[in-house]
Amino acid sequence: MKYDLPDALIVECDGPIRTVVINRPDALNAVDKDLHWAFAHVWRQLAADVDASVVVLTGAGRAFSAGGDLEWLTSFLDDPVARDESIREAAEIVDEMMRFPLPVIAAVNGPAVGLGCSMAVLCDIVLVSETASLADPHVAVGLAAGDGGAAFWPLLTPILRSREFLFTGDRISASMAVELGLASRVVAPDDLADEAHRLALRLAGLPKDALRHTKRVVNMHLSRALAGPMQAGLAAEIATMQSPEHRERLQELEKRGQRRGQ
DSSP states (O other), X not given: OOOOOOTTEEEEEEXXXXXXXXXOGGGTTOBOHHHHHHHHHHHHHHHXXXXXXXXXXXXXXXXXXXXXXXXXXXXXXXXXXXXXXXXXXXXXXXXXXXXXXXXXXXXXXXXXXXXXXXXXXXXXXXXXXXXXXXXXXXXXXXXXXXXXXXXXXXXXXXHHHHHHHHHHOOOEEHXXXXXXXXXXXXXXXXXXXXHHHHHHHHHHTSOHHHHHHHHHHHHHHHHHHHHXXXXXXXXXXXXXXXXXXXXXXXXXXXXXXXXXXX
């Protein structure tokens, strides 16, 4: 099957396994306009691939995804049309991942931040490298953690722990992610790709209909619990995108980046 995606997201085919690679390694796989669009549209294309049984999601280079691309995020300050489109796509990404019928394994090879973190946690099985970490720093840049974290984390972790990490944006180590329930298990960095592939082959060998229906029933719990919080979270995120604090925080980050580039 031919996939219609930008170069920032690659689908590699190996028998029944489809490995989706976030492919902006020079930018630590930060999410820009093209990649965000691809995240919203790849799942239907994968579902239409009749030869696919299992999906592995990972990042190229040393990061899984470093979150939103600063230049892209800053463009929303004066472009409400693009801002609103990004929120619509964010809702579509979560909805498509929840509806996707095949099992998805996240092979988190490095930092997974913001939307990158949300996408990793939305996968069915989350393998994390010992050197990887998770973080949702929305609040630190003046945004509500609307596109997954605030809505989804409390379904997986003790709510007091969710609050602490969502409020502070602190980095969560691989071992802590497993302890909290945000990841399945820790894998040695050099073994991560092979372990994800071995697990994918094992899942691909199981009765397909039984696996799909089991996933569908499990995800019904999450979908029902997510409906209200997800809508509220995205509404809060778009409101905070228009706040003076968010503008100030982004502009300060932009200045820091410019100073480092000099």
